[in-house]
Amino acid sequence: MSRERDLEQVLRELSPSTRREFLKRAAAMGITAAAAQAMLIKNPTIVTAGPSAKRGGTIRILSHQEVASLSPDDIGPTMQWNMITQIHNALVEVNDNFVVERVLASNYLASKDGMMYTFTLRKGVKFHDGTEFTADDAKYTYDFHMNPNNATIQGVLFKSVDKVETPDKYTVVVKMKEPNAAFLRQAATVLIVPARYHGRIGEKAYKAAPIGTGAFRLKEWRPAEFTVVEAFDQHFRGRPNADFFRQDIVPDPSVRSIALRTGTSDSSAWPLLSEDNLRFEADPGYTVFRTSSLATNHFPLNNDHPILSDKRVRQAMMHAIDRQRLIDDVFRGTAIIAHSIFPPALQYWYEKGVKQYPYSPDRARTMLEEAGWRMGPGGVRVKDGQRLSFTCAVITGDRARRPEAEITQQDLAGVGMEMRIVERPVATILSQLPKGELDASLFNWTYNAGGGEPDPSATLAVGAARNFSRFKNQRVEELLPAGLREVDPAKRKKIYSEIQKIVAEETPFLNIMYWDWFIIFNKRIKGLPASTQSGSTLIRDAYKWWIE
């Protein structure tokens, strides 16, 4: 539990100053509380290298899977995010403490009713081909996503946008169809592409030959092997310190660990084995950032399943699983128990007062008895001739989580539940679970919308594409759209607190843990932040680093 307490301590220390700064600046800018909730402002502006910064060299990081595309629309996978964000910028970006920063926009203003956002753009920003970034590029990018014919992945972020206007070369006005409190943290952080270039070559070709306003420009892309970007001299924040930034793809975590040890690489952007992570953390020769993942490690359960549809059974399962043992034995303590759909790292939205399920096999047995499940032959409970048995699909070849499923299987067997384990490809699981064609599974998924935005509509709304548990709750159905419409942060917080409480009570899936996310750097890399709350955005700031 010490890891959990450490995290809480950090959050307590960080929170007040950020909040004060946020309110002060919001008031100073004449912005309403409605818009300000997403604007915990930290001034970005121009970053200049400190006096000790050195120029030159190649910073090399490691990831695990190919970089299949360099288009901002394909920014989802971490290894793609790492490179696409070096090449592109958004009007505003969410930093590694979940604070919205102004980047290509030098300023922005939201109307009181949340129906209009006005962005004033930074002047003199160049794309890598030397053309100037203007309002036309922002409008083109947003319009591209809004056009249903383009079927972009990020198109859904613009569902509340009515139109985008450009009254002058450096002003972008976004008019909404309806208020959407998630707009600033989601749509406005979509990375900008150059209108003329993208329009000429098209999205497909752009995926392999991107041009952005980022600190680095593409030098060489070999998807399954490496991607290299080089310093962009005319970057609006100033030229990055390193000449090159390179990401090598190394699937095996042990080899990534050795590459870090030998100095072949400077960082592993994708976690190593738990024991290696801890070894590097204890080694003074490395700088290690340990943050809490935003994705929940959980067992989605089919809530329409004849057995799993009973809330008492699902709650009994929560009591039956020794989650701390899973954390300690399988992940060597590098995780915290998940009580809610939001991790404690999302400090503003995290609701502490949700129902919790301490490990208690006796309580689980009692609950199952109360639900009418009596102990039957072979130690498996029965009710009306039906065995308390279901199947859990783990991802084929998932060496990290398979042991977790096996220990859970033992815990459940201890209270008279039979969980059979099968392996399925991840594409099959993602396809079959929401359709109710699988009983249960085990993987990690983000129930907030990422970047500090809490909206869980995509995972909790009835019929949502990612409602893996086929969760249905009338009150949550009312709260989800209300949460998006509500632009007052305090009122919004109440909505998401209620959603968290309902989900914890209903327990449609088994919340297990939030993994610790390790990002390890060789000590020769300087310019890193003192601390971070979100490991995933840390790599984006490579333009600030230098090699000692």
Next chain:
Amino acid sequence: MLRYLASRLMQGSVVILLVSIGTFSMMHLIPGDPVDLMVGEAQVTQEQLDMIRKKWGFDRPVHEQYFTWVVNMARGDFGQSVVRTGVPVRNMISEAAVVTAKLNLLAFFISIALAIPLGVVAAVRRYSGFDYAIMVSSTLGLALPNFWIGLMLIVLFSLLLGWLPPFGLPSWQGYVMPVAVIVANQTALLARMMRASTIEGIGEDYVRTARAKGLSEGIVVSRHVVRNALLPVVTVIGYRIAFLLSGTIVIENVFALPGLGQLFIESVNRVDYQVVQAIVFVLSVLVVLGNLITDLVYGYIDPRIRIG
């Protein structure tokens, strides 16, 4: 001979067609498609997923998708990857095949150069110290998993000695360890086979006759025994040629080499239909040609096996 070739090629075409139908059916029988993985954790709606599926043609009937694929293949168009969107599959395969082919051909020639003399000498000096050493080391070469040997080599030559890069192909040095792992495995197999077939040959009547003619032992072994002992080894070599491009998945994974094996596994996991189908097509062509070449080489080595 020409008639034989034409007949074998016709049979091969039928095999390739059946393999393509089988692969296509299997890939489409797996629930799920690449769209779910492409989208990842993005906050998409079901409607949006359907639109993306439509964009990639996954909403069309399977037989229509198959027909389109066959027609495109006949034109030499392998299609485009859905995962590595916009990149022609032909480019992906050719780039990956170069890596795997280099790796395997190097290992292949080194293994043959080592295994045949080692196997023959072990057979001729049966039960000697040399023979035992070959038997023990070849047993280890076959029994130890490739990934373990690979990792141990990386620990030794990269971490402890610092002589070789731990992954990738930054220079020729990058080939040393992956080739060594394949050589260890392949040499062990071929040396054992060569030893066994040489021992069998040494006891044959024609060898006794050759000795009776007064030929030296060296000439008896090299001209009479080895030539016949090569036959079963050629079978294995032919088999290895056929699977040349697919047999090094583990090695490619450990050493982070962007070869065909790695591409194949990744594409299967991500249900990237176009890539999987194209790789299976290329491999089935290689299997057919590999078998044909093996049969032709048989005839050359052993004149008794003549093809009419």
